[in-house]
Amino acid sequence: ASAYEPADLYRLAMVTDPVVAPDGRRVLYTRASFDISSDRRQNELWLATLDAEGRLLDQRLLVPAATSAGGAVFSPDGSRIAFVGAVAGKPQLFILALADGIARPLGTQKTAPQSLAWSPDGSRIAFGAQVDAKPLEIGGMPAKPEGATWAPAPRITEELVYRRDGAGWVTPGAAQLFVIEVATAKTTQLTSGDTDQINAGDRIEWTRDGRSLLFSAYRGADADLRANDADLWLVPAAGGAATQLTSAPGIEASAALSPDGRRIAYIGGPDAPKFYAMPELWLMDAKPGAGAVKLSAALDRPILAAEWAEDGRSVLAFYNDEGVTRVARIGLDGRVQRVEVPRIGGTRLYLPSSGGGFGYARGTFAYTSAFTDRPAGLGVARGGRQTAAIDVNAGWAAGKRAGRLEEINVKSRADGRRVQGWLLYPPDFDPAKKYPLILDIHGGPNTDYGPFFSVTHALYAARGFVVLFTNPRGSIGYGEAFANAITGAYPGQDHDDLMSAVDEVAKRPFVDGRNLFITGGSGGGVLTLWGIGKEPDKFRAAAALRPVTDWALQTYISDIGAVTWKYWLDGKAPWDDPVHYYNRSPVSLAAKWKTPTLLVTGESDFRTPIAQTEQVYGALKLRGVPARMVRLPEAPHGMGRPSQWLQSNLAVIDWFEKWRVK
Ligand SMILES: CSCC[C@H](NC=O)C(=O)N[C@@H](C)C(=O)O
Secondary structure, eight states: OBOOOGGGGGTOEEEEEEEEOTTSSEEEEEEEEEETTTTEEEEEEEEEEEOTTSOEEEEEEEEOGGGOOEEEEEOTTSSEEEEEEEETTEEEEEEEETTTTEEEEOSOOSSOOEEEEEOTTSSEEEEEEEEEOOOOOOTTOOOOOTTOOOOOOOOOOOOSOOEETTTEEOOSEEEEEEEEETTTOOEEEOOOOSSOOSOTTSOOEEOTTSSEEEEEEOOSTTGGGOTTOBEEEEEETTSOOOEEOOOOSEEEEEEEEOTTSSEEEEEEEEOOSSSOOOOEEEEEESSTTOOEEESOTTTOSOEEEEEEOTTSSEEEEEEEETTEEEEEEEETTOOEEEEEEEEEOOOOOSSOOOOOOEEEETTEEEEEEOOSSSOOEEEEEETTEEEEEEOTTHHHHHTBOOOOEEEEEEEOTTTOOEEEEEEEOOTTOOTTSOEEEEEEEOOTTTOOOOSOOOHHHHHHHHTTOEEEEEEOTTOSSSOHHHHTTTTTOSSSHHHHHHHHHHHHHHTSTTEEEEEEEEEEETHHHHHHHHHHHHOTTTOSEEEEESOOOOHHHHHHHSTTHHHIIIIISTTOOTTTOHHHHHHHSGGGGGGGOOSOEEEEEETTOSSSOTHHHHHHHHHHHHHTOOEEEEEETTOOTTOOSHHHHHHHHHHHHHHHHHHSOO
16 A cells, blocks of 8 residues: 555545435435546536435446536436536536436526526426626727737726636626526526626525525625625515515525425524624524524534424534534424434545535435545435445555544643644654654634545645644634634634644654644635744744735735625724734734745635735745745636645645755
8 A cells, every 4th residue: 555645636536415315215426536637627426326224225327527517406206307517618407317317408508507496396497597797898999800819808897896716707797596497498587686686506495385486695786795694585486576584684595494384494693793603593484574593502503504304393404513514403492402424524625624515305314424534425324324335435545555643632822722633644653753743724714624534634644744733713613602712813812722732742752843834725824924923933834825914905805805804804994994904914923934934826816815925925035034935827715726736735845845854
């Protein structure tokens, strides 16, 4: 067996997006892999068949990678699947009849349909999609001659958010709700307006009689400024005015109707001047203006998704808990009962964050099943135990030697709070030897790390580093108060939490105290640059990936600038209180920086735009601190194409190797 190597990224696979058929006896899932020639992710759609106990009978490939299938959903009778694919680079809705396995295109779509929802009788499909508008133009230009090779057209905007990370430059237009008839492809646009009329990526729900559609939207013209606002709406499926069901400031979204159609369970919460709006589970009558009660108060964890139990007496909620994803049955009185569904895990792959994919129907749970030494497979559970498992990496993993993963818990030097973390050891770890230590800090900052495999950490460990990764305050999964403990102080005691973990681990005899390294991406980049400013003598070298370095700049030029200002910098505007912004910005510590520092950022990162990386690089070079800047062409915040993930990881290893005391 060999240690993990960079080319393994192109040899492994990962399960995502499991969907359980209405009868609970079949599971659709996506098998993702990374093609070394095109250097792109590819997705196949697979169907697993189960027996009555949930054991695997067989599985087959339904839609090959060439179609790029996504968003698949079963028809109510389970005989057909609707999904969105790509034909000649354009989005296309397909219906696949399971009887003959043929995927037939349905209608023509100009933009990608999202959140497909079958009507109860299986005759129609609702979806959200953007309707493009005419782009702004500069008047008075001469006509462009046929075949002329002019410079590309300018990008003109009057929007606050004119580019979105990952999606690119925003095309003018608005998201609308549509219904398409399956037999005739007749398509009806149910909403209209110049601003988004639906949160196109959020759940769409048919009323039980098939006459109306329930969805979420923030319909104000100031939507770009109101990131934490969404209301519930009901619109007749045959066309007509929409009725607003909720209007409170805050988020009411992902609405699910009870089996009798009389109640709505939704995810969200009221707007508040806090760092983190924890998504909670709420219950209301399906009537305009009905009051809502919070069902998940006793759980005190972020709700990722929720489905009604068949009897309508409880809701099954998927939630984050201490680095992993769990399921709870929450009664309509708010009573919480844990449901045993083993090892639900993340599908971020590049880094070990929790989350993952999951589905439920008729007592069957299907989920991305996490491992510590390989990417997620498919898990199926019934009656509190795992009944089926598909490991898409069994062959590959058999030839690999993985390092051991150990959970640690330390007390923060700030206030004694418990901080959870993990250590990943090199594959051939020998406790009698000395090892360099990498602290890797997650971003968000309201996200997490968990006990999972990741490409990044596997590569670091395979190259002989012990990897420490933790969940400092601000992380999710430890309660609302812990996630919000950075309100008014970010960065602040989160830095102490991280340093407490480093100090504790550095006491272990196998840690080479001369070779402590610090790295992190995005919010983790913030804390990396903060860390080398606050502790200039602690780390041998640093690597800040896609960092925020200056909160004023971030507010002005990020695609989430409105969130930054309103929730992360205490509602103060940079023009009103520039000192507040400066004091929180890592660049305010530039005079203390002396640690050799690597910076890695995508040139199309619109979340933490590269101008901030350039600012820090300039400061380091002007001060004479060893620095290297790696710019990834066309890469967004998520580090772009598979080879760019590897370049990012290997750049960090190269830099730490260069500075490691030998
Ligand atoms: C600290 S600025 C926000 C950056 C971003 N948060 C949300 O998009 C972030 O930290 N992303 C993390 C998850 C990352 O890219 O690793």
